Amino acid sequence: MTGSADTITQTRTLSRRTFLRAAATTAAVPAGLSLAGCGGSDGGSTKGALSFVYMGDAEQQDQFEKLFAEFNKVHPEIELDAQGIPSGNWATFANTVSTRIAGGQVPDIVQIATEGQRIFASKGLLEPLDDFIAQDKKLVDDYFADINPNLVKWNTEYASHDGQTYYMPGGFNTMCLYVNTEIFAAAGVEIPAEGTWTWDEFAAAGERIKQKTGAFLIPANSGYFTDVMPWLTTNGTSPLNADWSAATLDSPEAAEAAAFVRDLVEAGLAPEPGGQFDAPSQMKQGKLATLGGGRWPVIDLRRLGLVEKTMVMAWPTRTGHGSPIGWDAWPIMKASKNKEDAWTFLKFLISKEAASFFATLGGTIVPARRSVAASPDFLDNAPAHSERLSEAVSYATPIPSPDRGAECQQVIEEAWLKVLSGNGAADETLAAANEKLGTLL
């Protein structure tokens, strides 16, 4: 741009009005740019530090760091660059990782939950592990012999699109109930010794607890894994069929499950959904008798001094035991330049020592190794019968995770919330949601 010198020396008055108009116009420009910052490149990790991306908030990152320090004691020659990403759920974590990969930040190893395993494998981003497994057959066989056979089967069935092995399965979470024994005792309600109860027995216990103590029986939320799936699976159904190719949310069993939970809300046994109900704190204050969860509530229960006052029970049943299950898995990225080091790290992660160490630290998952899940490393300083979390693998249903899983999850959660908040009949609402799900599969 060129300009006459006069344009500099001739002064112009920039009026307040002109400024306001200019500012208003300029403000409109960024509107269209919400997305464009997301560039992409083929990228790829470079030989150097071994990069590992995992999901974890600040507290969990502290625990992971201790685990990594253990690794470096054994393998000081491998420099580990571990990055924890705090995410509210696995879908968000998977989105964050995908965005990083699109931006050229391809790690060597990524922690991937069930929700993202098949889609990551199907995109051709992962290195098949079969050769590595053959190379360390004895070690891997020892690991597979110590974990539930279902996990080995699902690792191929749900986490691979072509029969090759892309992941080493890690820890998992199922859903059980943490029961406040003090509240049950105060209400004079006996907790079934064998650890099982029916929906009706559970609701009857809730009525008595409400009457005697005023406490809620259980929170009523719409989390896909934590709230929807336990009620569906204990009534013998699931939002999708076994191979995740068709929606089944319109089944009478699903409607019955949603209606049952709505009844709990209407009867005042569960708080109205849609707010910010802090279940562990409410339990601490004696206002909540049970809360659902996998291993992760243990951190809150320890913090609140509730470990000795709680015990783990299976989810109440209608047709039989049920629980969702989701498990961590570790793949090696195809673009990795550190594949041998990455495999060394994976071998460390599946070792009994690592599992024990992490369980002792109080990790938020159930160790895949049954020997560790049944050991004091996992069971000490935890609510009574924490082994039931591990036992649930035998009857659990892998959390349905089709390619457009995040969208499916949103549809299911919205429909569930609508029923629970009394804004829609269970059968009609779930049927409408089922139709939406059909378009996403």
Add this chain to the structure above:
Amino acid sequence: MTAAPTTVPGTAPGTPAASTARRRRRRRQTWTAYAFVSPAVVLFAIFIVGPFVYAIGLSLYAWDLLTPARFVGLENFSRLFDDPMLAKSLITTFLFALASVVTHIVGGLLLAIGVNRAMNRALSYFVRTAVFFPFLISWAAVSLLWKYVLDPTFGLMTYYLGVIGIDAPSWFSDPTWSLPAIIGIDFWHTIGFTFVILLAGLQTVPNTLVEAARTDGANSLRVFWHVTVPTMSPTLFFATVITFIGAFQIFEPMQIITNGGPDDSTTSIVMYLYENAFQSFQVGYASAIALVVFVVIMTVTVVQFWLSKRWVHEQ
């Protein structure tokens, strides 16, 4: 303000030497000016123009972030016309933006008038600070705070409405109340910004005009309509445009509080864009939506500028 005479010591005006010195000085001033504006221009080019052009390019591709992009021409744009969710999210966003503009301008103006008239300076400062303070809090914190306040079981609002005999609705799980609840939260969070702008505009209204109108027998209402509003109309116009643009890009409270639900009743257009990009991994289609957002905002802004000729008074 006018430029000072340019006489270089030791040179007589009108001589070739003086002319050369003047040219050098002007050239130096030119480069100084360029140096001052260059950071803004460079940042604008990198973070605004570049991504904008890139978004146009992306909208012509199908890209899932993980595998190479595939050129699809105008397919993403033709999809826009067959997408009922796009229409729904646009309507929701327009409703939100309209409500936001009306509540912010009316509420902000009333607050500004009240504070401007307050005789007690301490009270005036307190109100200014109190009203503006929520604007300094991040949307994430505000969203979580209001989830507590409006909790249908334990929320403060539920409690106080109960005290006066009103059953509080399920603000965030009832499709009838979810959008009004978000509008209310947005008002609480951002009214301070509009208020400060309008207060500044109000304080520029010359007292002489007001006093002249009063001398002519105008009452307070007539002074307000015929003196105050016309005089501060450029500020009102600016606040209207800025509020609309900000409201049309609303995202955080919907994402954090309701996740777009219930029944998609709080899915804004930017949230729908985000879902397409980072949940469905349809980055090309999301880019096309981003361009729609840009076109809508630009069109509304142009219309606002055109209409402003009828009601905005230039001095």
